[in-house]
Amino acid sequence: MTKLRSALAQLIWLIAALCALVLAIGALLIALDANRSNDLVHAILRAADYVDLGVFSRSDGVKQFRGDGADVKNALFNWGLGAIAWLVVGRVLDRIVKP
Template identity: 40%
Template sequence: MSSSDEPKTAAGEAAGRDAPAPPVSRSLSAARMRDNVARVVWIVCMSLALVLAVAAFTYALEANEDNGLVKLVRDLADVFDLSFFDLDNPVKAFEGKNAGVKTALFNYGLASVVYLVIGRALERVIRP
Protein backbone atom coordinates (compact mmCIF):
# COMPACT_ATOMS: atom_id res chain seq x y z
CA MET A 1 0.00 0.00 0.00
CA SER A 2 1.48 3.31 -0.99
CA SER A 3 1.46 6.34 1.23
CA SER A 4 -1.17 8.01 -0.97
CA ASP A 5 -3.49 5.00 -0.50
CA GLU A 6 -3.34 5.19 3.28
CA PRO A 7 -6.51 6.54 4.88
CA LYS A 8 -6.20 10.01 6.26
CA THR A 9 -6.82 10.39 9.92
CA ALA A 10 -8.51 13.29 11.61
CA ALA A 11 -5.31 14.02 13.49
CA GLY A 12 -3.35 14.20 10.24
CA GLU A 13 -5.83 16.60 8.66
CA ALA A 14 -5.92 18.80 11.77
CA ALA A 15 -2.15 18.98 11.86
CA GLY A 16 -2.12 20.37 8.30
CA ARG A 17 -4.66 23.04 9.11
CA ASP A 18 -3.08 24.13 12.36
CA ALA A 19 0.24 24.97 10.79
CA PRO A 20 1.44 28.38 11.94
CA ALA A 21 0.79 31.25 9.58
CA PRO A 22 3.82 32.87 8.01
CA PRO A 23 5.02 35.99 9.84
CA VAL A 24 3.76 39.34 8.61
CA SER A 25 6.44 41.08 6.62
CA ARG A 26 7.70 44.50 7.59
CA SER A 27 6.53 46.04 4.35
CA LEU A 28 2.99 44.84 4.96
CA SER A 29 2.90 46.28 8.47
CA ALA A 30 4.41 49.54 7.20
CA ALA A 31 1.74 49.68 4.49
CA ARG A 32 -0.98 49.17 7.10
CA MET A 33 0.52 51.92 9.26
CA ARG A 34 0.68 54.33 6.32
CA ASP A 35 -2.90 53.45 5.42
CA ASN A 36 -4.05 54.21 8.96
CA VAL A 37 -2.13 57.49 9.09
CA ALA A 38 -3.59 58.52 5.73
CA ARG A 39 -7.06 57.73 6.99
CA VAL A 40 -6.53 59.81 10.15
CA VAL A 41 -5.19 62.77 8.14
CA TRP A 42 -8.22 62.65 5.84
CA ILE A 43 -10.65 62.45 8.77
CA VAL A 44 -9.00 65.40 10.53
CA CYS A 45 -9.08 67.58 7.40
CA MET A 46 -12.66 66.56 6.68
CA SER A 47 -13.67 67.40 10.26
CA LEU A 48 -12.06 70.84 10.05
CA ALA A 49 -13.83 71.49 6.76
CA LEU A 50 -17.09 70.44 8.35
CA VAL A 51 -16.58 72.84 11.28
CA LEU A 52 -16.00 75.71 8.85
CA ALA A 53 -19.04 74.76 6.77
CA VAL A 54 -21.27 74.58 9.85
CA ALA A 55 -19.96 77.96 11.03
CA ALA A 56 -20.81 79.49 7.66
CA PHE A 57 -24.23 77.87 7.92
CA THR A 58 -24.81 79.53 11.32
CA TYR A 59 -24.21 82.91 9.70
CA ALA A 60 -26.56 82.05 6.83
CA LEU A 61 -29.32 81.02 9.22
CA GLU A 62 -28.65 84.01 11.47
CA ALA A 63 -28.35 81.65 14.42
CA ASN A 64 -28.57 82.94 17.98
CA GLU A 65 -25.08 84.13 18.86
CA ASP A 66 -25.76 83.59 22.58
CA ASN A 67 -26.26 79.85 22.04
CA GLY A 68 -23.33 77.87 23.42
CA LEU A 69 -23.13 75.51 20.45
CA VAL A 70 -23.18 78.38 17.95
CA LYS A 71 -20.44 80.15 19.95
CA LEU A 72 -18.35 76.97 20.03
CA VAL A 73 -18.64 76.36 16.29
CA ARG A 74 -17.84 79.98 15.43
CA ASP A 75 -14.88 80.04 17.84
CA LEU A 76 -13.52 76.81 16.36
CA ALA A 77 -13.97 78.20 12.86
CA ASP A 78 -12.11 81.33 13.90
CA VAL A 79 -9.22 79.17 15.12
CA PHE A 80 -9.13 76.89 12.06
CA ASP A 81 -9.70 79.47 9.32
CA LEU A 82 -5.97 79.40 8.51
CA SER A 83 -5.76 83.13 9.38
CA PHE A 84 -6.09 83.70 5.66
CA PHE A 85 -9.87 83.30 5.49
CA ASP A 86 -10.54 85.24 8.70
CA LEU A 87 -13.77 87.22 8.76
CA ASP A 88 -12.01 90.25 10.29
CA ASN A 89 -9.62 90.42 7.34
CA PRO A 90 -11.34 88.31 4.64
CA VAL A 91 -10.11 87.24 1.24
CA LYS A 92 -13.22 88.80 -0.25
CA ALA A 93 -15.46 91.21 1.62
CA PHE A 94 -18.92 91.79 0.26
CA GLU A 95 -20.87 95.02 0.58
CA GLY A 96 -24.54 95.82 0.64
CA LYS A 97 -27.44 93.72 1.82
CA ASN A 98 -26.45 90.59 3.79
CA ALA A 99 -22.76 91.42 3.37
CA GLY A 100 -21.77 89.60 6.58
CA VAL A 101 -23.53 86.41 5.54
CA LYS A 102 -22.03 86.47 2.05
CA THR A 103 -18.56 87.17 3.42
CA ALA A 104 -18.83 84.27 5.91
CA LEU A 105 -20.18 81.87 3.29
CA PHE A 106 -17.52 82.77 0.76
CA ASN A 107 -14.49 82.78 3.08
CA TYR A 108 -15.42 79.81 5.28
CA GLY A 109 -16.60 77.89 2.23
CA LEU A 110 -13.32 78.53 0.48
CA ALA A 111 -11.38 77.49 3.59
CA SER A 112 -13.44 74.27 3.71
CA VAL A 113 -12.53 73.48 0.13
CA VAL A 114 -8.86 74.18 0.85
CA TYR A 115 -8.92 71.75 3.79
CA LEU A 116 -10.56 69.08 1.63
CA VAL A 117 -8.02 69.51 -1.18
CA ILE A 118 -5.06 69.50 1.21
CA GLY A 119 -6.46 66.50 3.07
CA ARG A 120 -7.01 64.50 -0.11
CA ALA A 121 -3.56 65.38 -1.46
CA LEU A 122 -1.87 64.38 1.82
CA GLU A 123 -3.87 61.18 1.94
CA ARG A 124 -2.74 60.25 -1.58
CA VAL A 125 0.91 61.00 -0.72
CA ILE A 126 0.87 59.07 2.56
CA ARG A 127 -1.15 56.02 1.45
CA PRO A 128 0.97 53.28 -0.18
Protein backbone atom coordinates in the same frame (compact mmCIF):
# COMPACT_ATOMS: atom_id res chain seq x y z
CA MET B 1 4.70 49.91 7.88
CA THR B 2 1.92 49.78 5.30
CA LYS B 3 -0.77 49.64 7.99
CA LEU B 4 0.78 52.61 9.76
CA ARG B 5 0.84 54.70 6.57
CA SER B 6 -2.76 53.72 5.79
CA ALA B 7 -3.89 54.68 9.28
CA LEU B 8 -2.00 57.97 9.09
CA ALA B 9 -3.56 58.76 5.70
CA GLN B 10 -7.02 58.04 7.11
CA LEU B 11 -6.34 60.27 10.10
CA ILE B 12 -5.18 63.13 7.86
CA TRP B 13 -8.29 62.81 5.70
CA LEU B 14 -10.55 62.65 8.78
CA ILE B 15 -9.04 65.81 10.28
CA ALA B 16 -9.33 67.69 6.97
CA ALA B 17 -12.94 66.58 6.50
CA LEU B 18 -13.85 67.59 10.06
CA CYS B 19 -12.27 71.02 9.60
CA ALA B 20 -14.21 71.49 6.36
CA LEU B 21 -17.40 70.40 8.13
CA VAL B 22 -16.85 72.90 10.94
CA LEU B 23 -16.38 75.71 8.41
CA ALA B 24 -19.48 74.69 6.46
CA ILE B 25 -21.64 74.48 9.59
CA GLY B 26 -20.25 77.81 10.81
CA ALA B 27 -21.15 79.48 7.50
CA LEU B 28 -24.62 77.95 7.67
CA LEU B 29 -25.12 79.23 11.22
CA ILE B 30 -24.11 82.74 10.14
CA ALA B 31 -26.43 82.58 7.12
CA LEU B 32 -29.35 81.40 9.28
CA ASP B 33 -28.60 84.14 11.84
CA ALA B 34 -28.34 81.60 14.65
CA ASN B 35 -28.41 82.78 18.25
CA ARG B 36 -24.76 83.54 18.93
CA SER B 37 -25.29 83.56 22.69
CA ASN B 38 -26.12 79.84 22.50
CA ASP B 39 -23.14 77.85 23.78
CA LEU B 40 -23.16 75.31 20.95
CA VAL B 41 -23.39 77.99 18.25
CA HIS B 42 -20.68 79.99 19.97
CA ALA B 43 -18.41 76.92 20.18
CA ILE B 44 -18.86 76.08 16.50
CA LEU B 45 -18.18 79.66 15.41
CA ARG B 46 -15.05 79.79 17.56
CA ALA B 47 -13.87 76.48 16.13
CA ALA B 48 -14.52 77.78 12.61
CA ASP B 49 -12.56 80.95 13.39
CA TYR B 50 -9.69 78.71 14.53
CA VAL B 51 -9.64 76.33 11.54
CA ASP B 52 -9.93 79.11 8.94
CA LEU B 53 -6.21 79.71 9.68
CA GLY B 54 -6.64 83.46 9.23
CA VAL B 55 -6.45 83.10 5.46
CA PHE B 56 -10.18 82.43 5.06
CA SER B 57 -11.33 84.64 7.92
CA ARG B 58 -14.78 86.23 7.94
CA SER B 59 -13.35 89.59 8.95
CA ASP B 60 -10.14 89.66 6.92
CA GLY B 61 -10.31 86.82 4.42
CA VAL B 62 -9.65 86.33 0.74
CA LYS B 63 -12.57 88.55 -0.32
CA GLN B 64 -14.45 91.15 1.69
CA PHE B 65 -17.96 92.24 0.83
CA ARG B 66 -19.47 95.56 1.90
CA GLY B 67 -23.04 96.70 2.33
CA ASP B 68 -26.21 94.78 3.12
CA GLY B 69 -25.62 91.21 4.22
CA ALA B 70 -21.84 91.57 4.11
CA ASP B 71 -21.40 89.42 7.23
CA VAL B 72 -23.30 86.53 5.63
CA LYS B 73 -21.57 86.91 2.27
CA ASN B 74 -18.14 87.01 3.90
CA ALA B 75 -18.85 83.87 5.93
CA LEU B 76 -20.31 81.95 3.00
CA PHE B 77 -17.58 82.92 0.56
CA ASN B 78 -14.49 82.77 2.77
CA TRP B 79 -15.46 79.79 4.91
CA GLY B 80 -16.83 77.96 1.86
CA LEU B 81 -13.53 78.51 0.09
CA GLY B 82 -11.71 77.41 3.24
CA ALA B 83 -13.76 74.21 3.42
CA ILE B 84 -12.89 73.41 -0.19
CA ALA B 85 -9.21 74.11 0.51
CA TRP B 86 -9.25 71.75 3.52
CA LEU B 87 -10.80 69.00 1.41
CA VAL B 88 -8.33 69.43 -1.45
CA VAL B 89 -5.26 69.58 0.80
CA GLY B 90 -6.54 66.66 2.88
CA ARG B 91 -7.08 64.52 -0.21
CA VAL B 92 -3.67 65.39 -1.66
CA LEU B 93 -1.92 64.57 1.62
CA ASP B 94 -3.97 61.37 1.89
CA ARG B 95 -2.76 60.27 -1.56
CA ILE B 96 0.87 61.15 -0.75
CA VAL B 97 0.94 59.28 2.57
CA LYS B 98 -1.13 56.26 1.54
CA PRO B 99 1.04 53.37 0.29
